[in-house]
Amino acid sequence: MKNYKIAAAILMVLLAGPGAHAQFNLKNLAGKAASAVKQGAGNANGSSNATSSASVPAASGKKLYVSATTGSARADGLSATTAMKDLQKAIDAAEENDVILVAEGNYLGNLDRGYVESGRFGNAQNERGKFFSIYGGYSTDFSERDVIKHVTKIQPTSQKFTAPLMNINAKRPYGYTGPVGNLVIDGFVFDLGENNRYCVKNVDLEITGTPNDGVLTGRFLEPDAAPQCPTEGYSSGDEYALHMDVEGNVRISNCVFVNCRDYGISALMGIGHMEICNNVFVACRYAACQVKGNVRDADIEKVSLEFHHNTVLFTWTRTKAFEDMGQGFRFMNGIRTIDVHNNIFGCNSNCAVERVFYESNKEMEKLKVSNLYDNYYFANRRDLEIAAMGAASISVPAARIEEAEQIGPKYEGNVEMPEGNDAFLNAIDKSYLEGFMSLKIMTSQSYNPNSAANQINRAFGLNQQGSEIVRPSMYCNKYPWEKAADLFGKVDNYGAQMPR
Numbered sequence: 001m002k003n004y005k006i007a008a009a010i011l012m013v014l015l016a017g018p019g020a021h022a023q024f025n026l027k028n029l030a031g032k033a034a035s036a037v038k039q040g041a042g043n044a045n046g047s048s049n050a051t052s053s054a055s056v057p058a059a060s061g062k063k064l065y066v067s068a069t070t071g072s073a074r075a076d077g078l079s080a081t082t083a084m085k086d087l088q089k090a091i092d093a094a095e096e097n098d099v100i101l102v103a104e105g106n107y108l109g110n111l112d113r114g115y116v117e118s119g120r121f122g123n124a125q126n127e128r129g130k131f132f133s134i135y136g137g138y139s140t141d142f143s144e145r146d147v148i149k150h151v152t153k154i155q156p157t158s159q160k161f162t163a164p165l166m167n168i169n170a171k172r173p174y175g176y177t178g179p180v181g182n183l184v185i186d187g188f189v190f191d192l193g194e195n196n197r198y199c200v201k202n203v204d205l206e207i208t209g210t211p212n213d214g215v216l217t218g219r220f221l222e223p224d225a226a227p228q229c230p231t232e233g234y235s236s237g238d239e240y241a242l243h244m245d246v247e248g249n250v251r252i253s254n255c256v257f258v259n260c261r262d263y264g265i266s267a268l269m270g271i272g273h274m275e276i277c278n279n280v281f282v283a284c285r286y287a288a289c290q291v292k293g294n295v296r297d298a299d300i301e302k303v304s305l306e307f308h309h310n311t312v313l314f315t316w317t318r319t320k321a322f323e324d325m326g327q328g329f330r331f332m333n334g335i336r337t338i339d340v341h342n343n344i345f346g347c348n349s350n351c352a353v354e355r356v357f358y359e360s361n362k363e364m365e366k367l368k369v370s371n372l373y374d375n376y377y378f379a380n381r382r383d384l385e386i387a388a389m390g391a392a393s394i395s396v397p398a399a400r401i402e403e404a405e406q407i408g409p410k411y412e413g414n415v416e417m418p419e420g421n422d423a424f425l426n427a428i429d430k431s432y433l434e435g436f437m438s439l440k441i442m443t444s445q446s447y448n449p450n451s452a453a454n455q456i457n458r459a460f461g462l463n464q465q466g467s468e469i470v471r472p473s474m475y476c477n478k479y480p481w482e483k484a485a486d487l488f489g490k491v492d493n494y495g496a497q498m499p500r
Contacts, residue, residue, distance in 0.1 A: 292334055376415065
């Protein structure tokens with residue numbers, strides 16, 4: 001495995017002393033935003049600004065107030081003093097262009113089922129949902145908005161469900177010719193860490209994947225895993241954090257996606273523009289962000305996406321064998337223009353950015369705009385992965401992204417994170433980072449010719465079978481969700497900026 005370098009001065013800030021050598025060894029890895037993103041729902045139009053105001057947003061519809069601690073189950077939600085208690089009830093009551101203001105607390109849907117939705121997951125064709133805006137981060141009396149101070153989260157614990165933490169459908173009927181819809185999700189913490197199943201941490205028991213005493217848990221367990229060690233938590237299946245099947249003007253901002261079992265954001269985008277900005281993604285599995293176009297070929301030119309000023313750390317592969325997935329951001333098909341800029345990508349177990357998909361129509365592929373510029377990278381297994389003829393893929397370090405013809409026309413400014421960003425590096429949970437930087441994968445094979453299976457196989461002339469054990473020293477362990485918010489505002493104009 002090739003080693004990726006980060007400046008020694010930066011490493012010394014975080015890794016004072018730990019060292020390890022292994023098959024999968026990462027020990028040696030080595031301007032402010034122009035103005036605030038407007039809070040009005042109509043601003044999801046490609047703004048390059050990184051921060052957002054905490055003031056009450058303007059709205060053409062009504063405002064609905066929700067507070068888990070001071071709200072009432074039977075309130076109408078039309079004022080701060082008559083706030084609803086249930087976010088799902090507010091979503092159900094919202095109409096076109098309404099704004100839902102959500103106070104600090106944990107929101108788990110009707111009767112704490114574990115998730116909220118607008119339209120059924122996977123059924124946007126029949127349940128189209130609606131266009132509205134949701135802003136978390138308010139104090140319980142709604143006098144102040146601060147998404148860091150007033151944590152608004154969706155964090156299930158022992159609930160058993162198979163659904164995204166938040167599913168949003170927002171589609172117009174076929175042939176609709178009215179105004180473009182606007183959708184905003186702003187100021188939420190999406191955390192599955194209290195619901196995922198992990199090995200109970202034990203540094204003395206290799207099978208648990210516990211890299212050191214400082215991490216919260218042992219390794220993550222896939223839903224069908226049956227480990228020979230004590231476990232904690234529950235996994236009912238693969239759940240997204242935020243899933244959307246949408247169109248129009250869409251913005252996801254000032255959110256934290258942490259310990260996500262199956263993607264941080266996974267979305268289908270119709271005609272319109274999606275902006276994903278000023279978010280923190282930490283310890284997500286599969287990919288931090290994946291958005292696919294969901295239109296006919298003739299309409300691809302009407303679909304665009306901007307992913308900017310996000311911090312993306314510790315994205316994990318699909319399985320403990322590190323076989324596939326594990327991307328920070330994925331360039332997907334069906335979108336004409338994608339702009340990825342001013343992000344920080346660090347410690348992603350497969351790659352920071354992936355560009356391996358091609359449109360089936362070659363002429364459409366020629367028109368595709370895949371801009372990747374002005375991003376910081378550090379300690380990723382690969383900075384960019386691109387497809388290649390005759391090879392599975394090609395790994396491209398940040399300094400050579402300009403040579404990747406699939407990227408462009410904007411490709412400048414992709415660099416390894418410069419020295420002097422100690423505040424950011426110190427904001428990362430040290431124990432988690434130390435575990436990742438000394439990550440190793442151990443495999444062992446065994447063959448027993450006298451096993452019952454092999455005796456039967458020989459009798460029928462079938463191939464003999466052996467077994468393989470894969471034991472990573474760390475895999476998708478729980479990250480402390482409270483520390484994820486510490487990553488806002490640590491690097492001027494790169495990564496998630498401090499919401500204001």
